[in-house]
Amino acid sequence: MPQKKLKLADLAKLAGVSTSTASRALNDNPIIKLETRERIQQLAKTHNFSLNAAASRLRLQKTKVIAVLINLDAETEQSIDDPFLLKVVSDINLAVNRQGYELLLSNSFMAGEDWHGYFIDGRRADGVIVVGQGKQQALIERASEAGMPLVVWGDPKTEADYVIVGSDNFLGGKVATQHLLDKGCKKPLFLGEPEHAELGERYKGFRNAIELAGLADQAQLLKIDITSQAAYDSINRKLRSDGLDFDGIFACSDMVALGALKALKERYVSIPNDVLIVGFDDIAMADVSSPSLTTVKQDTKKAGELLVEKLLAQLAGEAVTSSQLAISLVERQSS
Amino acid sequence: MPQKKLKLADLAKLAGVSTSTASRALNDNPIIKLETRERIQQLAKTHNFSLNAAASRLRLQKTKVIAVLINLDAETEQSIDDPFLLKVVSDINLAVNRQGYELLLSNSFMAGEDWHGYFIDGRRADGVIVVGQGKQQALIERASEAGMPLVVWGDPKTEADYVIVGSDNFLGGKVATQHLLDKGCKKPLFLGEPEHAELGERYKGFRNAIELAGLADQAQLLKIDITSQAAYDSINRKLRSDGLDFDGIFACSDMVALGALKALKERYVSIPNDVLIVGFDDIAMADVSSPSLTTVKQDTKKAGELLVEKLLAQLAGEAVTSSQLAISLVERQSS
DNA sequence: CGCACTATTGCAAACGTTTGCATTAAGTTC
């Protein structure tokens, strides 16, 4: 039988002290005699007492909650199922907890258009981590201007007045493409969506490497949604219409790379002999696929920590700047 | 410049009404004249007003939040990165939002041992969805007995006094194994962890199919952690020590199947000619891998909806029972 | 015209914390 919930006043009565003393004791306030503090903390434990977070938040004007807002373009349909995105969220979750905060998982559907109002004024969270810049950054802009504590996972090169943490996408794209060229690729193909902030940088890196090699007129761009299905379909369509007129693919994500890989294998195009493939992200599948996938690794663990750290620094009133995470090429069988 | 936050009283003053009227107007209480209601709602919108959720929760004793508790065995190290788990969470998220609730993402690290105290007494959430029974169910038991509104994603056949939603794992295991046998498999191997609630049922299904076929003495069990790495390693080890003494694998999850697949391919074992493989879950990768993976599909979308629905029903005081989701075999190239 | 009734609004209490300030008790100093 669930007994009635204790409130702080009840606990205080049990301990024979006032509510204020009980409150201070639970918060380990040294103004309370050590012995009293320990006694009350012990009592709280034996009675399974927990503070009412709602009351506490109301009084403190702080929630100890960080919201993670997954910001997907409805149109582009990058699925929330993308393992990489979920991995990022999961790593943020760990970092958030390590700092003693809780994680409110949200999305643009719940938060509406006025993020500042919803999260901050609404006292749902103390700050927000936005995952994904998407193509349209107006809402981020707006929330930032309204003074919402905010860190964005995206491309740190973006000209913006909010703080961004992300990989060096340009360099990643360049390194990946350079790797293709080193392996003998002469007719490289970029698979992705250059309009998108992060992917756009990867494309720029691709272009840069190619121009340096003087292969600009051999390079191709295939614009697709960021899903393996889209990649599979578009490679199939391309093979049918143009034949095999490329010998290397730099895919904007591993999921895209794997979709392309599948389409090619089904048509008996040999990887890496006929076509080299490099992906981006280094999701778990990259290692398990066959051939395993050469890819540009993004350090999501570090990213999670940095995102949270910077957000908390903002909450503490410190000035914070964007930062860029190093990427690394992981060579596997597909190249 | 972020202007100072409006409270309900300020909004009321702007509208020239009392706080009570403003409150009722925002909640669309028909006791307030329609015209007044609309005027105030409009005013709230233009001023980007949002209610203070902390205050509201304190007053109402309700949070409109559902916590999702990811319950992993620390020992088994089934990674939170498992794409299937994340997919389940993501589908729960959608369902939760659709019902107008928010999602608090949590884990046993944050919640400690007294889940009821932490979530319910602490007014962090109105109810909890636990993802994964794990091997040790004592904490779930305890929270349930304390009266915590609760639904568990797990195996619905488990004898328990809390509500469980999950796939028909026994049937899934049986169907998968039957499929292996139909395709000519004579020496089947189960890859997984039979101690685990859901996986145990899959193993029982495996055994059942095998015994019906009179192949009990040909069957093998390889106990491993639920990661593709563990699968890869253990298959390699087994090939080295025993050689290829099996001709079909039923893997307890797709990630495990893919790890095994990789190990086999590296040793030039032909799939599906020499060894048939069937997985479980139907994650996105199953379709993209090559050969693509035959697997038992779990309907996570339906699961998410059902979990949330049942939890809300509990909150509404209705009696709720466990339920089992239909599975389906998805035949692909690996068998 | 008085009465009852309805429609609409406002008053004030309550939800459970936290904390500035006041209070008490005990010890210290001259």
Place this chain on the structure above:
DNA sequence: GAACTTAATGCAAACGTTTGCAATAGTGCG
């Protein structure tokens, strides 16, 4: 022993909603 300091605790207000009840104004009816 009075005046003062220090240590420990308690009082009461405040955080911003929601809602039972009271109050007011307007309406219809006999």
